[in-house]
Amino acid sequence: MAGNVPYKIPIGPIHPALKEPVHIELTVMGEEVIGADFTPGQTHRGIEWMGLSRNPVQIVHLTDRICGICGVTHSLSFARAVEQIAGITVPERGDYVRTIIAEFERIQSHLLWAGVAAHELGFDSLFYLAWRVREDAMDAIEFITGNRVNYDIIQIGGTRRDITIDQYAKIRTCLKTYKDLFSKLKKLFLEDAVIKSRCIGTGLLSFETAMAYSAVGPTSRASGVTADLRVDYPYCAYGDLDIKPVLPTAYGKDVNGDTYDRIVVRIFEIAQSIEIIETCLDNMPAGPVLWEEKVVKILAACKKASGEAVGRHEAPRGEAVHYVAMDNADAPIAWKVKASTYSNAHVWPIILKGAQLADIPIIVASIDPCMSCTDRVAITDNGSTKIFTKEQLSKMSYEKTRRMLQ
Amino acid sequence: MLPMLKEILTQSVKKPVTNLFPAARLPKSITGFLEDVGRGKANLIPPVETPEHMRGKLSYKRNICNGCGLCMKVCPSHAIEQVVYPVPPAKEGEEQPRAQKRIRIYVGNCIFCGQCIDICPKEAISQTSEFLLAAEDRFAESQIIE
Ligand code: SF4
Numbered sequence: 001m002a003g004n005v006p007y008k009i010p011i012g013p014i015h016p017a018l019k020e021p022v023h024i025e026l027t028v029m030g031e032e033v034i035g036a037d038f039t040p041g042q043t044h045r046g047i048e049w050m051g052l053s054r055n056p057v058q059i060v061h062l063t064d065r066i067c068g069i070c071g072v073t074h075s076l077s078f079a080r081a082v083e084q085i086a087g088i089t090v091p092e093r094g095d096y097v098r099t100i101i102a103e104f105e106r107i108q109s110h111l112l113w114a115g116v117a118a119h120e121l122g123f124d125s126l127f128y129l130a131w132r133v134r135e136d137a138m139d140a141i142e143f144i145t146g147n148r149v150n151y152d153i154i155q156i157g158g159t160r161r162d163i164t165i166d167q168y169a170k171i172r173t174c175l176k177t178y179k180d181l182f183s184k185l186k187k188l189f190l191e192d193a194v195i196k197s198r199c200i201g202t203g204l205l206s207f208e209t210a211m212a213y214s215a216v217g218p219t220s221r222a223s224g225v226t227a228d229l230r231v232d233y234p235y236c237a238y239g240d241l242d243i244k245p246v247l248p249t250a251y252g253k254d255v256n257g258d259t260y261d262r263i264v265v266r267i268f269e270i271a272q273s274i275e276i277i278e279t280c281l282d283n284m285p286a287g288p289v290l291w292e293e294k295v296v297k298i299l300a301a302c303k304k305a306s307g308e309a310v311g312r313h314e315a316p317r318g319e320a321v322h323y324v325a326m327d328n329a330d331a332p333i334a335w336k337v338k339a340s341t342y343s344n345a346h347v348w349p350i351i352l353k354g355a356q357l358a359d360i361p362i363i364v365a366s367i368d369p370c371m372s373c374t375d376r377v378a379i380t381d382n383g384s385t386k387i388f389t390k391e392q393l394s395k396m397s398y399e400k401t402r403r404m405l406q
Numbered sequence: 407m408l409p410m411l412k413e414i415l416t417q418s419v420k421k422p423v424t425n426l427f428p429a430a431r432l433p434k435s436i437t438g439f440l441e442d443v444g445r446g447k448a449n450l451i452p453p454v455e456t457p458e459h460m461r462g463k464l465s466y467k468r469n470i471c472n473g474c475g476l477c478m479k480v481c482p483s484h485a486i487e488q489v490v491y492p493v494p495p496a497k498e499g500e501e502q503p504r505a506q507k508r509i510r511i512y513v514g515n516c517i518f519c520g521q522c523i524d525i526c527p528k529e530a531i532s533q534t535s536e537f538l539l540a541a542e543d544r545f546a547e548s549q550i551i552e
């Protein structure tokens with residue numbers, strides 16, 4: 001690019017380099033990015049709206065489809081919100097099964113991300129390797145839940161399937177595979193000269209910025225923020241476990257807040273997840289996994305419930321939040337999903353500033369974005385995008401009613 | 407240091423993990439290949455085995471179902487609809503039997519959650535491990551369970 005004129009480069013919403021639709025606009029001076037902005041809302045599918053005409057037992061499986069990777073994150077958050085409103089207590093064993101699935105999900109999600117990161121660096125042999133070893137976690141999930149991607153194991157009040165004693169052996173074999181693999185993964189990802197030279201010092205996110213922009217999950221922990229919902233506000237079986245948020249210091253290094261640190265955190269979180277699953281398997285309490293076997297009774301309990309609640313879960317990408325309000329009816333009167341990427345994507349403009357054009361893919365990928373989870377509302381009017389406030393929408397609605405009455 | 411180098415070398419002598427379903431090489435014509443398989447002239451490489459209790463296509467026993475409609479209430483994707491089978495008029499002196507309410511499941515809509523199975527009081531629905539369900543017509547015979 002000639003001269004020192006700043007150029008604006010739009011990428012997306014649909015672009016071969018992007019796995020999901022998102023619009024990124026970069027201002028570049030030569031090879032250097034001097035400004036960046038992004039527009040989410042390109043993958044809006046109206047799931048929340050669909051939920052408002054369904055009962056919680058139906059929605060819980062709809063939530064499984066919000067994201068293709070976090071199969072349990074959304075259903076768990078949603079179920080936890082509904083359980084609070086309806087006053088349903090999940091049996092202990094149900095909590096343990098939920099924890100095991102959630103941690104398997106973290107393993108497969110982090111491996112998926114590690115593969116994507118390697119791919120973004122052009123390191124495809126490592127990408128294939130990461131995705132091949134990910135299969136073991138997928139198989140374990142399929143073995144427990146009956147499906148590789150849409151687990152559908154969460155029910156309001158617990159889980160729909162138990163992990164039976166005869167299943168333990170196979171799960172333990174899978175965990176052992178990962179344990180044996182861990183040192184190899186660590187070496188391949190963290191000691192590689194190419195990865196080091198491309199990732200150390202790129203996409204810097206300082207502790208202060210991570211705090212100011214409320215980054216969550218591994219993205220924030222890589223910048224030294226000791227925040228992990230599993231530790232800070234324990235739920236499910238996490239309260240029984242002795243866990244600490246994983247920081248880059250786990251690898252015996254200082255906190256830098258760069259892309260490399262985000263790899264470190266995720267790789268070490270895989271090890272943490274393996275341990276969590278093992279501990280859970282060892283200490284599985286006996287008893288039922290579901291508050292009430294009869295789905296009809298769950299439906300009745302939900303119908304009687306009224307109130308509002310927030311359900312949260314530390315997803316592989318960071319905290320996911322579901323807000324649910326119910327009022328003595330089949331369907332909830334409000335349902336709002338906030339995925340972790342919504343918090344993390346806001347640091348993009350900061351971490352992209354000053355980067356080289358070629359580093360953009362890995363920096364963008366380093367927060368492990370998931371747009372399908374994030375995009376909850378988009379209003380397009382003749383090509384120009386507008387955001388309406390609640391007041392404006394109410395006003396429009398009132399006006400329409402008035403027009404119809406005339 | 408390039409630790410991946412050793413890994414690539416060891417991998418290159420290992421058997422590929424990919425299952426070459428349905429054929430090792432792309433046939434000239436897929437339909438031709440499938441016809442050959444049907445005639446026993448070609449061999450199909452089977453898909454990877456499914457684990458026990460995989461959630462695949464549903465199976466429905468109409469004669470057990472009592473038409474309560476509970477399954478429709480919990481189906482997240484509205485894949486189930488009610489069907490009313492008329493009954494012939496009663497003979498003189500006999501009581502007119504009620505029309506039979508049963509269900510129809512559209513495979514194309516079903517997300518295989520298995521919730522209908524959980525709620526069914528008569529155990530009329532069960533899940534098979536069949537998963538090769540692609541079809542061109544969503545109302546084809548294979549796509550409707552009734
Ligand atoms: S398996 Fe789920 S989606 Fe399919 S028909 Fe049953 S309830 Fe509906």
Ligand code: SF4
Pocket residue numbers: 470471472473474475476477478508509525526527528529530531
């Ligand atoms: S819940 Fe069972 S018995 Fe009732 S309509 Fe559905 S299939 Fe028939």
